[in-house]
Amino acid sequence: MRLKNIVLSTLLLVAIACNGLEKSPSHLVQPDYKAKQEGANDEPQSLPEEDFTFFVSVEFVIYQSQMEKYPETSSAFHRALHEWNQNLPISSVIYYEDPTMTSVMHGPMFAGIPGVVEVLFCDLQDPVLGYSQGIIGLWDSANYRLLLDSSLEEYPEIAYSAALHELGHFFGLPHIVGTEDHALTGWIIVNNNAENYVMFPRNVKDKDQNVLSRLEKVLASNYVISHLTLPDIPRKNNDCCLTNDK
Numbered sequence: 119m120r121l122k123n124i125v126l127s128t129l130l131l132v133a134i135a136c137n138g139l140e141k142s143p144s145h146l147v148q149p150d151y152k153a154k155q156e157g158a159n160d161e162p163q164s165l166p167e168e169d170f171t172f173f174v175s176v177e178f179v180i181y182q183s184q185m186e187k188y189p190e191t192s193s194a195f196h197r198a199l200h201e202w203n204q205n206l207p208i209s210s211v212i213y214y215e216d217p218t219m220t221s222v223m224h225g226p227m228f229a230g231i232p233g234v235v236e237v238l239f240c241d242l243q244d245p246v247l248g249y250s251q252g253i254i255g256l257w258d259s260a261n262y263r264l265l266l267d268s269s270l271e272e273y274p275e276i277a278y279s280a281a282l283h284e285l286g287h288f289f290g291l292p293h294i295v296g297t298e299d300h301a302l303t304g305w306i307i308v309n310n311n312a313e314n315y316v317m318f319p320r321n322v323k324d325k326d327q328n329v330l331s332r333l334e335k336v337l338a339s340n341y342v343i344s345h346l347t348l349p350d351i352p353r354k355n356n357d358c359c360l361t362n363d364k
Contacts, residue, residue, distance in 0.1 A: 173209035174342050176288075177234045178264075182216050188239040190274045191266055195237060198281035205335045206289065206342050235262055235288060242267045252361045254321060255280035257287035264288065276362070279327045282316045290341025291334060293319040306333075321362050 178199070185192040196212075203210050213234070242249040242256060242265060249256065254276065256265040264284050270277035293305045296312035312318055313325045316334055321327065 173207050174346050175211065176208050176346065177211045177213065178237050179213040179215050179234055180237045182214050184239045185214070188268060188271045190271050191239045191268070191277045194270070194274050194277035195239075195266065195281045198278055198285055201282065201330065202285050202289065202338070205330055206339050208342055233262075235264055238263060238265045239271075240265060240268055254362045255284045257284045259287075275328065276321055279316065279321060282328065282330070283321075286317050286334060286338065289338040290345055291317050291338055293317055294334075295319065306337075308333075319361070 180192065180195070199210055199212075202208070240247070242253050243251060254267045254270055256263075258265065266277060266280055266284070270280060293302075294312055294315040294317040295301050295305055295307055297307055297309060299307075299312065301307050306317075308315070313322045314327060314329075316327055316330055318327060
């Protein structure tokens with residue numbers, strides 16, 4: 119009798135396990151044997167649609183002191199990030215860091231943590247940084263930093279287009295140029311109106327460089343899905359210096 123109970127218990131567990139498979143996620147689709155037995159046609163059954171809605175987490179840190187000093191530039195960056203957020207499968211998190219404060223979890227600052235982009239509003243021509251005159255935006259891939267020049271505080275719309283551009287590099291986009299321009303390896307060449315693309319390497323007066331094109335959205339989406347999800351971030355993208363075409 120004891121052996122019989124053990125066997126019955128084992129069969130019951132197997133039955134429960136099999137029943138659990140029937141309630142497994144939809145990608146574990148079980149064959150419809152009943153339909154076959156009733157003479158259903160042999161055409162393959164279409165799989166049930168799954169909800170593939172997902173977002174890739176991206177994180178930034180901005181210093182409160184710089185937000186207070188450069189409110190227009192800070193607002194422009196936030197608007198640019200929101201625009202990318204609306205068009206890519208990403209979920210953006212911004213840490214507002216007070217450099218005078220320390221965190222038990224993160225230490226004195228979030229910057230330096232793999233995958234967290236440090237956003238700086240500063241004078242790019244400062245001798246400490248040493249960037250040449252005319253550079254208004256920079257994506258520093260080696261240090262995972264996005265920099266916007268302090269002079270943009272007086273030009274919010276240019277600050278917005280510069281932020282869009284540098285965020286584009288973070289999302290994997292190269293420069294986009296026209297057939298008449300000199301293109302480096304990996305740059306994208308388009309036939310018409312290259313100056314209107316966000317990823318054109320110069321900020322041109324009287325040109326609309328504030329609207330993301332379909333090309334830029336598609337390429338950035340592919341990069342986010344295929345690269346930002348890899349475990350070896352930060353990624354070593356090419357650096358960028360966006361200049362002001364005076």
